[in-house]
Amino acid sequence: MRLLPVVVTLLLTAAVAYYIYTPLPDAIQEPWKLMLLDAGFRATMQVAFVKQWLGFGNYIQSIRSSTEGVEGVGVAVVGFDSGWGVKPGVRVSDTTFDGVSVRVYEPPAGGEGHLRRAVMYFHGGGWALGSAKKGSYDAIARLMSDELNAVVVSVEYRLYPEVRFPEPYLDCLSAAKFFLSPEALARYSVDPERVAVSGDSAGGNLAAAVAQQISTDESMSVKFSVQALIYPVLQALDFHTPSYLENQAMPILSRTLMVQFWLQYLDAEPSLLHLLLANNHSSLHQSAITPELRARLDWTVLLPPKYRKNFKPVVVETGSQGVVKEVPGLLDVRAAPLLAGPEVLGKCPRAYVLTCEYDVLRDDGLMYARRLQDAGVTVTNDHYDDGFHGCISFSFWPTHFKVGKRALRGYFSWLQKNL
Ligand SMILES: *[C@@H]1O[C@H](CO)[C@@H](O)[C@H](O)[C@H]1NC(C)=O
Numbered sequence: 001m002r003l004l005p006v007v008v009t010l011l012l013t014a015a016v017a018y019y020i021y022t023p024l025p026d027a028i029q030e031p032w033k034l035m036l037l038d039a040g041f042r043a044t045m046q047v048a049f050v051k052q053w054l055g056f057g058n059y060i061q062s063i064r065s066s067t068e069g070v071e072g073v074g075v076a077v078v079g080f081d082s083g084w085g086v087k088p089g090v091r092v093s094d095t096t097f098d099g100v101s102v103r104v105y106e107p108p109a110g111g112e113g114h115l116r117r118a119v120m121y122f123h124g125g126g127w128a129l130g131s132a133k134k135g136s137y138d139a140i141a142r143l144m145s146d147e148l149n150a151v152v153v154s155v156e157y158r159l160y161p162e163v164r165f166p167e168p169y170l171d172c173l174s175a176a177k178f179f180l181s182p183e184a185l186a187r188y189s190v191d192p193e194r195v196a197v198s199g200d201s202a203g204g205n206l207a208a209a210v211a212q213q214i215s216t217d218e219s220m221s222v223k224f225s226v227q228a229l230i231y232p233v234l235q236a237l238d239f240h241t242p243s244y245l246e247n248q249a250m251p252i253l254s255r256t257l258m259v260q261f262w263l264q265y266l267d268a269e270p271s272l273l274h275l276l277l278a279n280n281h282s283s284l285h286q287s288a289i290t291p292e293l294r295a296r297l298d299w300t301v302l303l304p305p306k307y308r309k310n311f312k313p314v315v316v317e318t319g320s321q322g323v324v325k326e327v328p329g330l331l332d333v334r335a336a337p338l339l340a341g342p343e344v345l346g347k348c349p350r351a352y353v354l355t356c357e358y359d360v361l362r363d364d365g366l367m368y369a370r371r372l373q374d375a376g377v378t379v380t381n382d383h384y385d386d387g388f389h390g391c392i393s394f395s396f397w398p399t400h401f402k403v404g405k406r407a408l409r410g411y412f413s414w415l416q417k418n419l
Helices: 003-020 031-053 059-066 073-080 135-148 167-179 182-187 202-215 242-246 255-265 270-277 291-295 362-374 402-418
Strands: 091-097 100-106 116-122 150-155 190-200 226-230 350-358 379-388
Touching: 003 031, 031 059, 091 167, 100 135, 100 167, 116 135, 116 167, 116 202, 135 150, 135 402, 150 167, 167 182, 167 202, 182 190, 190 202, 202 226, 226 402, 242 255, 242 362, 255 270, 350 362, 350 402, 362 379, 379 402
Parallel strands: 116 150, 116 190, 190 226, 226 350, 350 379
Antiparallel strands: 091 100, 100 150
């Protein structure tokens, strides 16, 4: 036996194992599956960054092109998953609402003379990735339409790098206003008293922001009756919340990646990354950030002790001047719905907020749930002690995360009872 091939094989195996292995908390079930998923993610990102560095266009676009061809997976995914008991028959059509692309899912039952409920859904992906029409988002919408016997409108809002804030938000808002018009509701036989707005991650951010805007718009005769937010992104002033620190290296959304998504969305210089990671952008010297505004995301008050633990807030004294002026989106409630005042929150619809323990965005969600409640809104907070960011999107073939399935079930069942 020659030694060299054996040594090379051993070294390669060790290198691959080292690349895949990530220490995970004990509470995470199916840890190896999550490590593999995360390694796949990291590899895709790294290849895309190298391609960008070599001059082959923006890294987001290469990630997209490397996942091309999965358009049909949603249908296949639901078909494979006999466990969900899906009946065929959801009618799917692509159209535009006030110029914004949407995919509409109509359940087989109802229609003529019988009004149905509806969900307007905004997908996640850091305002840069994901599509209403592909993979798990298509699958989730089909299931939701079938199980809730609801019309689901999944909005294909534009993404970075093609557009930045406020464009994605404005796309979602236009689609929402169009759908809530008496004509559109009648066209799809939707009960105006039973329309939800919902989304996950960056889509949860858009859902919360659109819900605030519609709720306070006197000219809208029909408003959303509920909002369902799945691990939403809600603020960009404090990247030192306990959940940002505890989960900074958790798959599949690291603290650095989330800050990167924010910089892209808000059209800020990528070089500001380290400054934001240090909370320098929200230093006490930034007079635009009033004490009142700070109180709206003060986790030392808004989080229960169970989540605060022994963490200390990081509030920088002097920091870096002018960032808030340079990046006005940081203080814009349409980008950071957690910054809205109680007078706005109090007008918002009944809320469902899903949070995961192992998620940098956990505390964003928990603080928003608490503030909505304080403003008089009825809130259900479903917290998954073994959940990780994005788990719902990985509840289908081929990953089938059990916690994702449970979370999706819980979300559907809340809508079943409350919409
Ligand atoms: C944060 O601000 C402090 C004080 O101005 C400065 O010394 C430090 O270099 C800044 N850190 C970053 C990462 O910008």
